Amino acid sequence: MPSENPPYRYDNALGSIFQKARGFIFDLDGTLYLGEHLIEGADRVLSGLRRSGRKVAFVSNKPIARRGVYAAKLRRLGIPCEESEVINSSLVLARYLAAHFPKARILPIAEQPVIDDILRHGLRITDDPDAAAVVVVSWDRGFNYEKLLAAYRAAANGAALIGTNPDRTCPMPDGDLPDAACMIAAIEACTQRQVHPIVGKPSSIMLREALALIDLSAEECVMVGDRVETDILMADRAGLLSVLVLSGVTKEEDLPHITTVPDAIVGGVRDLLPFLAEASGP
Numbered sequence: 001m002p003s004e005n006p007p008y009r010y011d012n013a014l015g016s017i018f019q020k021a022r023g024f025i026f027d028l029d030g031t032l033y034l035g036e037h038l039i040e041g042a043d044r045v046l047s048g049l050r051r052s053g054r055k056v057a058f059v060s061n062k063p064i065a066r067r068g069v070y071a072a073k074l075r076r077l078g079i080p081c082e083e084s085e086v087i088n089s090s091l092v093l094a095r096y097l098a099a100h101f102p103k104a105r106i107l108p109i110a111e112q113p114v115i116d117d118i119l120r121h122g123l124r125i126t127d128d129p130d131a132a133a134v135v136v137v138s139w140d141r142g143f144n145y146e147k148l149l150a151a152y153r154a155a156a157n158g159a160a161l162i163g164t165n166p167d168r169t170c171p172m173p174d175g176d177l178p179d180a181a182c183m184i185a186a187i188e189a190c191t192q193r194q195v196h197p198i199v200g201k202p203s204s205i206m207l208r209e210a211l212a213l214i215d216l217s218a219e220e221c222v223m224v225g226d227r228v229e230t231d232i233l234m235a236d237r238a239g240l241l242s243v244l245v246l247s248g249v250t251k252e253e254d255l256p257h258i259t260t261v262p263d264a265i266v267g268g269v270r271d272l273l274p275f276l277a278e279a280s281g282p
């Protein structure tokens with residue numbers, strides 16, 4: 001959580017970020033909430049941004065629920081939000097498959113929400129490795145040897161390997177949970193192939209969906225997130241401004257080791273409030 005006296009490491013950058021940015025793209029876990037708890041100030045930041053006429057989008061790599069669940073959670077925690085304002089990796093994956101593999105049978109190493117998103121896009125699912133042209137690799141809390149074997153055999157037959165998100169862990173209040181990177185690593189280890197593309201952050205595939213949603217260019221937007229290797233890296237590659245929050249997976253002691261430098265670092269989203277009060281919008 002933010003400290004009493006948050007360190008504005010780059011407060012000049014924050015001022016200019018608020019002058020420039022017409023759209024704000026927010027990560028969810030560790031940025032706006034942690035488990036079932038709203039991160040302090042998140043509701044006021046979002047209402048202030050909307051009041052100032054800026055566009056907002058919510059982008060999560062988490063594939064274990066459909067996006068309506070995340071929109072409902074934001075509303076429950078006090079942030080008004082429509083389902084259409086949320087993009088998560090299962091939705092982006094389904095759209096990607098519909099565009100690139102519309103006729104393929106898809107073998108999912110995934111939980112039901114990913115399968116539901118795939119089916120809703122008119123695509124076909126199979127558990128037969130001989131029939132599968134694509135293996136989808138996602139966070140799967142029911143992952144087991146049988147699924148690994150099916151993926152391995154499908155890959156040996158030449159199936160494409162496509163992932164939802166590259167996160168190693170998902171932050172939770174009572175301890176992080178192993179995430180999709182673990183299933184991806186298992187499948188890459190036995191197939192000796194890369195799961196590619198992985199559509200979630202830091203992929204440009206997900207960013208394109210987010211920018212299309214708010215109809216702005218990368219240069220007009222700022223990404224706010226807690227994870228350097230997804231949120232901040234995606235912004236850095238595409239030319240978005242970025243704000244790293246220290247309310248999630250990245251801690252103060254990690255800062256000397258980060259490999260992608262954000263435009264600003266704050267304790268938490270509430271540290272954006274003073275800038276919102278000053279600026280009425282670009």
Ligand SMILES: [Mg+2]
Nearest residue numbers: 027029030226
């Ligand atoms: Mg996060």
